[in-house]
Amino acid sequence: MRLRPFLVVSSVVLSAALGAQEPAPGVRIGLTYAPGTRPGVYILPMRGAGADSVRGIVARDLDHGDRVAVIAPEGGVVPSGPLNYALYQRLGAAAVLQMTMPGDGSLQVALHELVSSTVRNSQRFVLPQPAFGPGWRLAVHRVADEVERWVTGQQGVAATRVLFVRGGTLWQVDADGENAMPVPGVGAALGPAWHPNGSTIAWTELGDAGSRILMRDLTSGRTAVMSGRAAANLSPAFAPDGAQLAYAAGNDGTDIVVRPLAGDDGAYAITAGRGSTNAQPTFSPDGRRVAFTTSRLGRNEIYISDSDGANPELLTTSGFGDQLYRSDPSWSPDGRTVAFSTQIEGRFQVATIALRDRSVKQHTSEGINEDPSWAPDARHLVFTSNRGGSRQLWVLDTESGRMRQLTRGSVARMAAWGPRLPGAR
Amino acid sequence: MRRHLPRLALVAFSLLTVACVPKKDPSTSPEALAAAAKAKADSVAAAQVEAARVAEAARAEAAAKAEAAAKAAIAKATADSVARAEVIARAITATRSTFAEMIFFDYDRAELTTESRETLEAKLPILRANAGMRIRIAGHTDERGSDEYNLALGQRRAAAAKRYLVSQGIDESRIDVVSFGEERPMVEGADESAWSQNRRDEFEIVVGGDALRVP
Known part of the structure; x- marks a missing residue:
């Protein structure tokens, strides 16, 4: 169900509906969410063990989603009886989020649409025990993601995790910056990637004798070597259907190879770099195209080709004689843009290029910013930046330009934003 | 003095008696011959001992010299060997350094x-x-x-x-x-x-x- 911020019915109807819980039958009423707008959502105070934590997590998740304006003042009285919709409208809200904890470990969530004076969505969510544990927090994030979908039609990305490299090995962190921890049993690692199922990962293992691609089922812990005998194997990426793993491999230069994950077919190369670097593949959402970094022109550029390597073409370019380099492509989940790192005035910045008209938008300018990775909502990017003094992960809302720091502590880099985790809608 | 007169008379008599005994040829007496022979033998033995001592001293000196020479030779050889080893080690180090040069x-x-x-x-x-x-x-x-x-x-x-x-x-x-x-x-x-x-x-x-x- 989508809320529509723009009033399309008469104020008479609206007045009649104020204070009511159901819309007048036969009358079309509502709001249309439009990109660039941020409808206000008032989050009511709530009672129960952990209630403040639930309210705080949901409020923060909705705020991080950058699609709604959260109104959640400290304290306040938990309302009893019908809500005074007019009051919340005067506070700038378009909707009111009411969460109650019946005491059975569940969370009852209702979204009141003020313009129609109705409860537009209501759902009971189970919160796994123990309270405040990672599973419990993930369940609360799912609540926030669902509420964002109710309000805007777009599901949030709070119930996701980000893989990254810290101290030479793999770490993961929740999308809100909590629960940062190493992935157990991983040695020297670079360039992590998520399988679309959210429970399998791949990464580059860097050893004294070379690098290879490893893949692990996070549920079972089973790990497999996916690369062949080439000395250099790097930058793994799963196809959107999860049936193939692409990576770069070679002894003198690297080419992109694709390895089916099922069946007896072996890996095959989709580039013929002849000593140049071809790496960092990223698939289009339909799996038919692939973008990658290549040095075949003598400098780094991003190419785009069919997923079998046919029809390669230069994606990023500027004027004749341009010797700047571009790398780290990440194809947006909506298929419309490719994010990448580009060198501007000697420093790397995060930019996106629209596939429709090849227009480029620079998103960063402060410090060094690189290695973007799209969130599943095709709106947020996680990237590495030294703007805070040391290299850390930051999250960028590509629509508003709003940024927040995701990691703190030791250097963090090479982020891969995962899909919505299993169980999330 | 009167009390010592008898003793003096006895001494004088004794001396007179001794002086009146007829003398014999010393080279012909058996005792002399024996003594001479003994002396000669003693002299030869002493010479032999001395010669042996001298020879022993010479041998010891020679041995000491030889030992010293040997030690010197060993020391020299050792020094040469060490120097050679140092030269080799330096050469190997230089070779490693050349190889490792980035x-x-x-x-x-x-x-x-x-x-x-x-x-x-x-x-x-x-x-x-x-x-x-x-x-x-x-x-x-x-x-x-x-x-x-x-x-x-x-x-x-x-x-x-x-x-x-x-x-x-x-x-x-x-x-x-x-x-x-x-x-x-x-x-x-x-x-x-x-x-x-x-x-x-x-x-x-x-x-x-x-x-x-x-x-």
């Missing part, structure tokens, strides 16, 4: 410079003199740019050095290449002086380093 690259490039080729040229006699030697070339980059791309760039840099050595006749099976990208900087820093030292190939002897032959 080559450096321009930013975002994997092509060998003229200086890099000269550095690689100096390694060729070492590789030829040590046919059983296996080596590993590790490519590195500076911190700028894509971390993953730099891993690939380091590989190209290592491969460029290998390609040159192979072109000069070194069996490619003796050369492994590996890239560490920007992960193992030699110099920490965020300026060109640090970056230029980090854009490098390192050379390591994997097999045959213990018995390195100096070309």
Whole structure:
């Protein structure tokens, strides 16, 4: 169900509906969410063990989603009886989020649409025990993601995790910056990637004798070597259907190879770099195209080709004689843009290029910013930046330009934003 | 005085008696002959003892000299050996140093410079003199740019050095290449002086380093 911020019915109807819980039958009423707008959502105070934590997590998740304006003042009285919709409208809200904890470990969530004076969505969510544990927090994030979908039609990305490299090995962190921890049993690692199922990962293992691609089922812990005998194997990426793993491999230069994950077919190369670097593949959402970094022109550029390597073409370019380099492509989940790192005035910045008209938008300018990775909502990017003094992960809302720091502590880099985790809608 | 008169008379008589005994020829008396013979024998024995002592002393002196000479010879030989070993050790150290000498690259490039080729040229006699030697070339980059791309760039840099050595006749099976990208900087820093030292190939002897032959 989508809320529509723009009033399309008469104020008479609206007045009649104020204070009511159901819309007048036969009358079309509502709001249309439009990109660039941020409808206000008032989050009511709530009672129960952990209630403040639930309210705080949901409020923060909705705020991080950058699609709604959260109104959640400290304290306040938990309302009893019908809500005074007019009051919340005067506070700038378009909707009111009411969460109650019946005491059975569940969370009852209702979204009141003020313009129609109705409860537009209501759902009971189970919160796994123990309270405040990672599973419990993930369940609360799912609540926030669902509420964002109710309000805007777009599901949030709070119930996701980000893989990254810290101290030479793999770490993961929740999308809100909590629960940062190493992935157990991983040695020297670079360039992590998520399988679309959210429970399998791949990464580059860097050893004294070379690098290879490893893949692990996070549920079972089973790990497999996916690369062949080439000395250099790097930058793994799963196809959107999860049936193939692409990576770069070679002894003198690297080419992109694709390895089916099922069946007896072996890996095959989709580039013929002849000593140049071809790496960092990223698939289009339909799996038919692939973008990658290549040095075949003598400098780094991003190419785009069919997923079998046919029809390669230069994606990023500027004027004749341009010797700047571009790398780290990440194809947006909506298929419309490719994010990448580009060198501007000697420093790397995060930019996106629209596939429709090849227009480029620079998103960063402060410090060094690189290695973007799209969130599943095709709106947020996680990237590495030294703007805070040391290299850390930051999250960028590509629509508003709003940024927040995701990691703190030791250097963090090479982020891969995962899909919505299993169980999330 | 009167009391001593008898004693004096006795002494005088005794002396008179002795003086009146007739004398014999000393050379002909048996006692004299015996004594002479004994003296002669004693003299010979003494001479023999002395001669033996002298001979022994001479032998001891000679032995001491010989020992000293031997010690000196040993010391000299030892010194020579140490000096020779030091020379060899210095030569091996120099050979290792020559072999380990790094080559450096321009930013975002994997092509060998003229200086890099000269550095690689100096390694060729070492590789030829040590046919059983296996080596590993590790490519590195500076911190700028894509971390993953730099891993690939380091590989190209290592491969460029290998390609040159192979072109000069070194069996490619003796050369492994590996890239560490920007992960193992030699110099920490965020300026060109640090970056230029980090854009490098390192050379390591994997097999045959213990018995390195100096070309």
